[in-house]
Each structure stands twice: as C-alpha cells, then as structure tokens.
Amino acid sequence: MTPKTSRRVAQAIITFLFIYLATPIVVTIIYSFSTSWVKSIAPAGLTLKWYGQLVTNPEFTTALIRSLGLGLLTTVIAMICFLPVVFYANVYSPSVKSHLRFITVLPFTIPGIILVTGLIQLYANLPIPKILILVLAISLLSLPMTYQALDNAFIGRDFRAMFEQALVLGDKPFTAFVKIIIPNIRAGILVAMLLTFTSAFGEYVLTNLLLGGNFETLKIYMFRLMQSNGQASSVLTTIYFLFLALISLILIIIMQRYSAPHKSPKEVPDH
Amino acid sequence: MRTRLKVFFPLSILVVLVLLLPILIMVIASFQSTDGSFSLANYQQVITNHYYLKAIRNSLGISVVASAVSLIIAVIGAWALTRLSQKTKNILITLFNMSASFAGVPLAFSLIILFGNAGVWKAMTAAMHLKDSLEIYSLTGTTLAFTFFEIPLGIMFLFPVFEELNPEWREISAVLGAKPLFFFKKVILPVILPNMIEVFTLLFANAMGTYETIYALTGNSIVTIPILIGTLIDGGLTANIPLACTFATLFALVMTFIVWVGNRVTRSKREAA
Structure with a gap:
C-alpha cells in the first residue's frame, strides 16, 4: 500500500x-x-413542541440543578484530593506514581455496582447523610480521569526548579503552589475539572442504588421519562448530548491552544 | 515527612472512607448468613442455584463476545487514527472519550428509538415492507449495545501503542526483503499482541461491570451479575444484601486477577525489551 x-x-x-x-x-x-x-x-x-414542554417542566429544572450541584461538589473534592498528590508525585517522588497507578484500573476491578454494594452494607444503618457518602463515592470513581488529566499537565517542564525558587525567595509552600504552580498548569487543571464534572454530572448507578431513587438527578429523570414518554425523553437525551458536545468542544479548543508545550524541549529555568 | 502527610491526607481519607472500609465490610458480610453468623452458605448458593449460574453465563457470554468484537474493530480503528493529521486525531480522541459518557441510559434510549418495538428502524422497514429480525431487547441486542462504548474505549487504549510503532521499521524490513505479511507477523504482531491482550482484559472487565446500559435497555429481563446484584440490593422483599456482597466480592476478586494478568503480560514484555 x-x-x-x-x-x-x-x-x-x-x-x-x-x-x-x-x-x-x-x-x-x-x-x-x-x-x-x-x-x-x-x-x-x-x-419544537416537545422542547417547550420539557424545559418549562419544574421537574426538569430541579433534576438539572441537582446534577449540576453533584458535578461541582465532586469536582472540588477530586481536586482537593488529587492536585497536591499529583504535584508531589511528579516533582518530588516519581516512585509514588507506580503506587498511584492502582487508581487507574479501579473502575475496571471495582465498578460502581460493586462499590455501591459495599457502601450500602457499611453505611445503610449509620446516621451519616447518604448524600455526603454519594458525593465522596462519585469523587473516588472519577479519580482515574482526574489523575490522568492532571498527570499530563506536569509533562515536560521543570516544576521543581520553579517551586524551589519561589521557596528561596521566601514564599510559604502553599503560597508558592498557588502562585507559581497552579497558573502554569491551568490548562491541565481545567481539562481535569471538565472531565471530572462530566462524569459526576452523568452518574447513575451509585445515585440510584444508594439513595433509592429519592434524589432525582438528570439521568434518573431521563430513565423515568424513558418508561413513560418517548418524546420528552428524546428531548432530554438530545440536551444531554449537546451538553457533552459543548464540553468536548471546549476540551478540543484547550488542546489545540495548549498542546505546544508537550512537544517543546524541557524549559531551562534561568537562575 | 509532615508535608508528605499533609499532601496525602485528603486522598487517604477519601480512599479509606469510600473504598477500603466498604470493601472490607463487604467481604466480611459475604461470609455472613441472614442471622449474622459465619457461614459459607452464600458462596454455596452462588455455585448451585440455576438462576445465579444463568446470570454468570449471560455475563460471560455478552462480555466475551462484545469485547472480542470491539477489540478487533478498535485495532483497525486505532491504526486508521494514526494515519490522520494531528488536528483530526485530537478532535477524534476527544469525541471517542466523550462517547464513553454517552453510555448508559442515553445510549440505551437511543438504541430503543432506533431499533425498539416502536422504533425508527421498525417504522422504516414497515414502510418499505421489509422483514426485520433485529431484537434489541435480547442477548444479541445487548451485545450490540456494548460495542457502542467498548469500541471507543478500545481505540483510546490502543491508539498510543500504534502511535509508538516506528514507520521506518517497515522500510527497513522491505529493504531487507521481507514481504508485508512476514513483516506484520514478525515485527508488528509481537509488539502489539501483549497490548491487545491487556486491552482485551480491560474491555472484558468493563463489560462485566456494566449495569446502567443493560438495566436501561432490558430492565431486569436479561439477568447478568451486575443486574443480579442490583436486584439483591434494591429488590424490596427479595433483597438480600449479604448475598449481593458475596457476588460483589467474587466479582472484585476475579476482575482484579484478570486485570493484573493483563497488566503483567505487557509489563514483562516491556522489561524484556
């Protein structure tokens, strides 16, 4: 050929x-x-009749707000858990990375349906709000995505030198991290946040089984509509698809704009 | 040491609270009978009850076929992807990545709209007086549904492997007189085969753990291991959480082993190289 x-x-x-x-x-x-x-x-x-009917339905708005809230909370928790760890592993201790790798196969060995079984067995009768457990569990299940996206952000630049220079100049570690590291990996952080948000926004298995359908998110609403009203459900599916398409578009734009540093040789920090 | 502790603190709390503790309790509960005493009765039920064995058979059947078919298509797709321009690659990878998010309820619903009893395909074949034999709510239909997220997933995993293949190898072997088939068998296959095995184990594990798509597509009528666990948790009178724990424990053990084996295959190859 x-x-x-x-x-x-x-x-x-x-x-x-x-x-x-x-x-x-x-x-x-x-x-x-x-x-x-x-x-x-x-x-x-x-x-456009079906769109008008769905969008003006208060059930839709409530479900949308719940899903957005779940997505935002999860994203924040995932960032708090992983941003420091991925930074530390990449800059100071690459050997930690091989231990973190277990997280990337987690969704395959312990998928949602298995995790939820353990969560119900442990938390069903404890006086802890189930919604809190749900948010934490969704954060855990979206960690592989968060981890990989953040890990990519650290490729190809000498962050250790940048960080240590800031420390030498008198910044506290936390300040140095916020002032020096975060602005330099903001594209990677944004990608990680979008991916985490998307996976939490569309979560179904944990939400449905852990809260027994009492907390109607967009996906659970979609499933209920699917049983009763094909037209309304097709509208909701289309809206959900457009949401995913929009996120994809943002990701593509970020990738086109920031993909250059990956190919450039390691930046030499000027001492 | 103190910074290290601070850095790992949030992640450790999360892992302990919603991974280690629940899994530990799940394993313990799998050895409990309904009155709380230690017993192996749950495990005995799993291997003797015909209904449960059927669930295991269905799960294995759907997963093996869906992941094998998806793997073959993903190999072709990943190869084709490497031939395109960098910009197109980036766009397609993002889209393939996103199609994983479309799996589940939206995918099941779309397939019902397309192939369901009141679906578009039925409407079109009826209009054209054709005979239509595709039954989306069946085992075959479910397997077909799985390919919609397994193929993109396979491509995502295999694409980096194909990107690393050096185009010069082909020229070199051609100069040395190798026929294309010989080149494929002796150069390309040894490099990609271990990766194909690893990706197969991941696709298989992913299919085995799929609950949402199959539940949305067929309700509880096609019983697989995840569907069974779902009914045991959610089933009101028939709920039996210790038994669900038994299935979940066996599932996690077997999948961890399979994924570990798949991982070993590629790693030993890499170390040998």
Missing part, C-alpha cells in the same frame, strides 16, 4: 466507525424534533 492509499483507507475506516457510533444519537435528535414517526421512512413533521 502506498502512503496515499493507506491514508484513504484510514479515512474510510474512521468515517465508517463514526457513522456507526453516531447513528443512534442522530436518530434520537431527529426524533426529538418530530411530530410523530410511525410506519414511515421520515418523520411526519417537525416541531
């Missing part, structure tokens, strides 16, 4: 894959705009 034909083949494969993965989403989006779609190749007509 010449490079040119192999490139063509590659493009064809990716296009095919893309169509395969996107078809259910595209059909759902069209369905959400259609008046009805029974025994025909195309929908009977197009309408």
Whole structure:
C-alpha cells in the first residue's frame, strides 16, 4: 500500500466507525424534533413542541440543578484530593506514581455496582447523610480521569526548579503552589475539572442504588421519562448530548491552544 | 515527612472512607448468613442455584463476545487514527472519550428509538415492507449495545501503542526483503499482541461491570451479575444484601486477577525489551 492509499483507507475506516457510533444519537435528535414517526421512512413533521414542554417542566429544572450541584461538589473534592498528590508525585517522588497507578484500573476491578454494594452494607444503618457518602463515592470513581488529566499537565517542564525558587525567595509552600504552580498548569487543571464534572454530572448507578431513587438527578429523570414518554425523553437525551458536545468542544479548543508545550524541549529555568 | 502527610491526607481519607472500609465490610458480610453468623452458605448458593449460574453465563457470554468484537474493530480503528493529521486525531480522541459518557441510559434510549418495538428502524422497514429480525431487547441486542462504548474505549487504549510503532521499521524490513505479511507477523504482531491482550482484559472487565446500559435497555429481563446484584440490593422483599456482597466480592476478586494478568503480560514484555 502506498502512503496515499493507506491514508484513504484510514479515512474510510474512521468515517465508517463514526457513522456507526453516531447513528443512534442522530436518530434520537431527529426524533426529538418530530411530530410523530410511525410506519414511515421520515418523520411526519417537525416541531419544537416537545422542547417547550420539557424545559418549562419544574421537574426538569430541579433534576438539572441537582446534577449540576453533584458535578461541582465532586469536582472540588477530586481536586482537593488529587492536585497536591499529583504535584508531589511528579516533582518530588516519581516512585509514588507506580503506587498511584492502582487508581487507574479501579473502575475496571471495582465498578460502581460493586462499590455501591459495599457502601450500602457499611453505611445503610449509620446516621451519616447518604448524600455526603454519594458525593465522596462519585469523587473516588472519577479519580482515574482526574489523575490522568492532571498527570499530563506536569509533562515536560521543570516544576521543581520553579517551586524551589519561589521557596528561596521566601514564599510559604502553599503560597508558592498557588502562585507559581497552579497558573502554569491551568490548562491541565481545567481539562481535569471538565472531565471530572462530566462524569459526576452523568452518574447513575451509585445515585440510584444508594439513595433509592429519592434524589432525582438528570439521568434518573431521563430513565423515568424513558418508561413513560418517548418524546420528552428524546428531548432530554438530545440536551444531554449537546451538553457533552459543548464540553468536548471546549476540551478540543484547550488542546489545540495548549498542546505546544508537550512537544517543546524541557524549559531551562534561568537562575 | 509532615508535608508528605499533609499532601496525602485528603486522598487517604477519601480512599479509606469510600473504598477500603466498604470493601472490607463487604467481604466480611459475604461470609455472613441472614442471622449474622459465619457461614459459607452464600458462596454455596452462588455455585448451585440455576438462576445465579444463568446470570454468570449471560455475563460471560455478552462480555466475551462484545469485547472480542470491539477489540478487533478498535485495532483497525486505532491504526486508521494514526494515519490522520494531528488536528483530526485530537478532535477524534476527544469525541471517542466523550462517547464513553454517552453510555448508559442515553445510549440505551437511543438504541430503543432506533431499533425498539416502536422504533425508527421498525417504522422504516414497515414502510418499505421489509422483514426485520433485529431484537434489541435480547442477548444479541445487548451485545450490540456494548460495542457502542467498548469500541471507543478500545481505540483510546490502543491508539498510543500504534502511535509508538516506528514507520521506518517497515522500510527497513522491505529493504531487507521481507514481504508485508512476514513483516506484520514478525515485527508488528509481537509488539502489539501483549497490548491487545491487556486491552482485551480491560474491555472484558468493563463489560462485566456494566449495569446502567443493560438495566436501561432490558430492565431486569436479561439477568447478568451486575443486574443480579442490583436486584439483591434494591429488590424490596427479595433483597438480600449479604448475598449481593458475596457476588460483589467474587466479582472484585476475579476482575482484579484478570486485570493484573493483563497488566503483567505487557509489563514483562516491556522489561524484556
């Protein structure tokens, strides 16, 4: 195969894959705009009626606020837990990283459904608010994503020198960290926060089983609508998809803008 | 030492509270009978009850087929991805990453809209008077649903491996007179095979642990290990949390072992190189 034909083949494969993965989403989006779609190749007509109905429904607003809140809290907790650790591991003690690696396979060995079993056994009868346990557990399950995104942020620059210079100049470690390190890895932090937020925003298994459906988040609302009202559910699925698309777009923009430092050689700190 | 303590404090608290303690209690509870005394009755039930064995069989069947098919497609996809321009790569990787977030309820619902009883596919085939034999609520349908997140996941794992393959190797072996098939068998395959095994174990473990997609798609009608655990936790009168703990303990043990083996395969290869 010449490079040119192999490139063509590659493009064809990716296009095919893309169509395969996107078809259910595209059909759902069209369905959400259609008046009805029974025994025909195309929908009977197009309408925005279903959007109006869903968005003005107070149940939707409440569910949305709950999911946003869960996402924000989780993101904050994940950052507090991991930002110092990833910084320390990268700058002072790379050997810690091999111990942290267990976290990256955690969702595979102990997925949500297994973790929730242990959580219920332990906390079901204890007088601790379940919502607190939920937020902590979701933070734990999103750690792999947070960890990898933050870890990438430390590639290719000498943060130890920067940090120690700040210490020599009289900053306290915490101040130095906030003033010197955070601004330099802000793109990485932003990526990590967006990914953590997204995974918490769309959490279902833990929320549903731990709180027994009493705390209706967007996903649980989506599941309930799915049983009763196909049109409303297709609208909600479309909105959820648009949310994911928006986050992806932001991630792509960040990556395009900040991908340069990864390729440049190590920056030499000027002493 | 004190800074080290401070740095690791929040993470340690989190890991102890919502990982170590619950898992420890879960393992202990798996050895308890309903009245609280020590017993192996739960484990005995897992291997003798026909309904439970069916759940294990379903889980294994769906996961092996879905991850094998997804792995093959992901290998082709990851190779194709390396041939594209850097900008396209970045965009596609982000999109593949996001499609994992679309798994679960939204994916199940989209597939029902597409292939369900009142779905678009049925509407179109009825309009064109075609016979339609795809049943999305079946074992096959579930396996198909799994490929929608397993393929992107496989590509995400395999892409870095394919990026590291050196294009010069091909030229060198061509100069030395190797045929393309020989080159593939003797140069490419030995490099990517261990990674393929590792990715297969991860895809398999991921499929085994999938609850949301299958629950949203079929309710409790197709029983797998996660669905069974869900019913044992959530099932009102039939709830049996110690038994759920037994299944969960066995699951965690087996998956940890499988993922560890997969990890060993690539690491031993790397150390040997």
